[in-house]
Amino acid sequence: MGDSFKISAKELLITRNNIFVDYGIPELEKNGYVKSPFKTSWFGEYDSNIRGYSYELCKLTNHNHLHDITVNILKEHK
Numbered sequence: 301m302g303d304s305f306k307i308s309a310k311e312l313l314i315t316r317n318n319i320f321v322d323y324g325i326p327e328l329e330k331n332g333y334v335k336s337p338f339k340t341s342w343f344g345e346y347d348s349n350i351r352g353y354s355y356e357l358c359k360l361t362n363h364n365h366l367h368d369i370t371v372n373i374l375k376e377h378k
Contacts, residue, residue, distance in 0.1 A: 313375045317353045320373060325355070333357040333369060351375050 307315075335343050335357060342354035352374035359367050 309375050313352065313373065317373050320353075320355070320371060324371070325357075328357055328369065332359040333367075334359065336368070 335341070337358075338356075341356040343356060344353055346352060346354050352372060354373075355369075355371045357369045357371075361367060
């Protein structure tokens with residue numbers, strides 16, 4: 301029937317993260333979002349076993365509202 305392409309969960313996680321870093325973050329930055337400046341904020345790999353990545357970005361609106369965006373890219377999620 302044809303060859304099937306197999307990718308490990310780790311490779312899929314890294315690929316999904318690379319897509320977000322290369323395309324998602326630049327688009328958010330175009331819309332005024334920046335890396336969250338708070339000390340406890342995550343921005344990248346959060347586990348030495350590479351279980352996932354977490355990114356926290358925010359922007360202050362003209363009406364002095366803080367908009368937060370958190371993106372979690374987890375190995376368990378496809």
